[in-house]
Amino acid sequence: xxxxxxxxxxxxxxxxxxxxxxxxxxxxxxxxxxxxxxxxxxxxxxxxxxxxxxxxxxxxxxxxxxxxxxxxxxxxxxxxxxxxxxxxxxxxxxxxxxxxxxxxxxxxxxxxxxxxxxxxxxxxxxx
Amino acid sequence: xxxxxxxxxxxxxxxxxxxxxxxxxxxxxxxxxxxxxxxxxxxxxxxxxxxxxxxxxxxxxxxxxxxxxxxxxxxxxxxxxxxxxxxxxxxxxxxxxxxxxxxxxxxxxxxxxxxxxxxxxxxxxxxxxxxxxxxxxxxxxxxxxxxxxxxxxxxxxxxxxxxxxxxxxxxxxxxxxxxxxxxxxxxxxxxxxxxxxxxxxxxxxxxxxxxxxxxxxxxxxxxxxxxxxxxxxxxxxxxxxxxxxxxxxxxxxxxxxxxxxxxxxxxxxxxxxxxxxxxxxxxxxxxxxxxxxxxxxxxxxxxxxxxxxxxxxxxxxxxxxxxxxxxxxxxxxxxxxxxxxxxxxxxxxxxxxxxxxxxxxxxxxxxxxxxxxxxxxxxxxxxxxxxxxxxxxxxxxxxxxxxxxxxxxxxxxxxxxxxxxxxxxxxxxxxxxxxxxxxxxxxxxxxxxxxxxxxxxxxxxxxxxx
Numbered sequence: 001x002x003x004x005x006x007x008x009x010x011x012x013x014x015x016x017x018x019x020x021x022x023x024x025x026x027x028x029x030x031x032x033x034x035x036x037x038x039x040x041x042x043x044x045x046x047x048x049x050x051x052x053x054x055x056x057x058x059x060x061x062x063x064x065x066x067x068x069x070x071x072x073x074x075x076x077x078x079x080x081x082x083x084x085x086x087x088x089x090x091x092x093x094x095x096x097x098x099x100x101x102x103x104x105x106x107x108x109x110x111x112x113x114x115x116x117x118x119x120x121x122x123x124x125x126x127x
Numbered sequence: 128x129x130x131x132x133x134x135x136x137x138x139x140x141x142x143x144x145x146x147x148x149x150x151x152x153x154x155x156x157x158x159x160x161x162x163x164x165x166x167x168x169x170x171x172x173x174x175x176x177x178x179x180x181x182x183x184x185x186x187x188x189x190x191x192x193x194x195x196x197x198x199x200x201x202x203x204x205x206x207x208x209x210x211x212x213x214x215x216x217x218x219x220x221x222x223x224x225x226x227x228x229x230x231x232x233x234x235x236x237x238x239x240x241x242x243x244x245x246x247x248x249x250x251x252x253x254x255x256x257x258x259x260x261x262x263x264x265x266x267x268x269x270x271x272x273x274x275x276x277x278x279x280x281x282x283x284x285x286x287x288x289x290x291x292x293x294x295x296x297x298x299x300x301x302x303x304x305x306x307x308x309x310x311x312x313x314x315x316x317x318x319x320x321x322x323x324x325x326x327x328x329x330x331x332x333x334x335x336x337x338x339x340x341x342x343x344x345x346x347x348x349x350x351x352x353x354x355x356x357x358x359x360x361x362x363x364x365x366x367x368x369x370x371x372x373x374x375x376x377x378x379x380x381x382x383x384x385x386x387x388x389x390x391x392x393x394x395x396x397x398x399x400x401x402x403x404x405x406x407x408x409x410x411x412x413x414x415x416x417x418x419x420x421x422x423x424x425x426x427x428x429x430x431x432x433x434x435x436x437x438x439x440x441x442x443x444x445x446x447x448x449x450x451x452x453x454x455x456x457x458x459x460x461x462x463x464x465x466x467x468x469x470x471x472x473x474x475x476x477x478x479x480x481x482x483x484x485x486x487x488x489x490x491x492x493x494x495x496x497x498x499x500x501x502x503x504x505x506x507x508x509x510x511x512x513x514x515x516x517x518x519x520x521x522x523x524x525x526x527x528x529x530x531x532x533x534x535x536x537x538x539x540x541x542x543x544x545x546x547x548x549x550x551x552x553x554x555x556x557x558x559x560x561x562x563x564x565x566x567x568x569x570x571x572x573x574x575x576x577x578x579x580x581x582x583x584x585x586x587x588x589x590x591x592x593x
Contacts, residue, residue, distance in 0.1 A: 037581075038581040040585050063584055065525075
């Protein structure tokens with residue numbers, strides 16, 4: 001299981017990478033893509049949309065099920081990774097390169113885990 | 128298998144038509160086609176064989192055991208078909224004057240009355256064409272109720288996380304915001320979590336009881352009370368009515384409106400076998416908002432949801448079924464459905480881990496989560512292997528709250544002998560999958576083996592190109 005040390009993690013298996021100036025990129029983790037299986041669709045918000053802390057900003061769909069994407073902080077969608085809309089498999093292949101959205105003006109944030117804490121959290125989920 | 132278009136041979140045609148004995152009529156130039164339509168050209172024999180071949184590739188209740196959880200794939204009695212084929216029902220037009228179709232109207236009235244009694248509702252519409260359509264109609268009634276009271280702030284529908292996907296979809300289609308409530312460890316609604324999301328913006332709750340893991344929510348009266356106290360209404364998803372019909376009534380559990388899947392609970396054809404019917408019932412205070420049918424003029428109606436009377440012949444079949452069973456039969460059917468599910472649950476527990484222990488209602492869920500982790504044996508492997516035993520797989524990977532789920536609903540129309548054979552097949556499949564040294568290759572005997580579902584979804588080819 002790949003868990004990069006420089007990212008922050010949520011209990012709903014998203015990762016966040018803070019890029020400075022109140023901005024962050026959000027994606028789903030290796031654990032998430034592995035348990036979802038091969039993804040076939042991604043629904044993302046529009047740039048300019050507001051996202052709320054702990055609420056859904058889109059979803060990913062595998063042949064098994066649709067799963068909501070949860071944003072760990074509030075803010076404005078600065079950019080979306082449009083490439084994924086045509087190639088959702090990139091999330092399976094490179095979950096940490098395949099960022100979903102970039103959020104600016106970050107406000108409220110839920111408590112995020114570091115890599116070590118997230119690794120323990122995944123072990124518990126797997127137990 | 129080739130398509131009709133691929134089998135087409137230029138000049139091949141159906142039987143020879145009789146000679147033209149009426150004057151020829153030529154359409155005006157503007158109405159004539161410029162190019163001949165692309166229709167396949169085949170002999171009657173070839174068409175007949177084509178469709179028979181298709182039929183052999185399909186699997187229905189008449190081919191074998193079909194324990195598709197939450198779908199109530201019960202046997203559809205042939206007598207339903209005989210009755211629905213009576214010329215008095217088939218040789219009518221929905222625009223005929225109503226005094227020439229009083230028999231048909233009587234069918235709707237009788238069926239409505241019976242279903243109101245079963246559900247504890249006061250009024251019923253047969254317009255919706257299917258379950259999800261019924262849901263939409265039901266939530267539109269709820270929305271209309273709030274709006275008619277001048278309350279425009281209620282825009283949230285509460286849905287448990289074990290709900291059928293159509294529930295949140297319905298709420299969203301009605302312009303409502305969906306609020307998910309997590310289930311407790313027992314698979315039932317978590318009362319604390321429910322209280323936390325109720326408020327002056329609550330439009331209503333959508334719930335099925337028994338729920339998706341086959342458990343009757345013992346707190347149902349408290350749940351519906353809480354929603355009512357918050358000013359919301361309760362919507363009953365009739366997907367699982369087969370477990371309780373003739374025993375308890377949604378109306379007595381505190382629900383204000385319901386939809387029924389006549390094609391599940393009331394033995395009318397299901398899925399590809401024919402149109403569905405999502406009858407919607409409601410308490411008297413919602414009746415003024417029901418869709419207007421012919422001869423009905425409710426000024427506050429939400430409007431028509433389907434042309435004419437809905438799928439009328441489906442209602443005829445459901446009524447035939449109800450009259451055949453009678454009051455005792457309806458109750459007995461529910462009881463036998465529950466008994467059959469519990470019998471299978473107990474027998475399958477020999478190998479399979481059940482999601483929730485104890486007595487279930489009409490269905491139950493097993494999980495292959497441990498097997499998937501330890502032996503890479505998944506719910507998919509079991510489902511695919513069952514195909515080789517002549518059994519339609521149970522519902523897979525649903526409900527979402529159980530991982531590697533198989534959801535099994537035998538229904539009341541299977542004999543103990545069939546259940547025993549099916550249980551043995553399930554147990555044998557389990558043991559074979561767990562003993563296998565290499566990844567499962569099942570199904571081996573079906574026309575289509577394991578399709579590449581991911582590629583099919585990513586690169587769907589839905590259009591035939593000439």
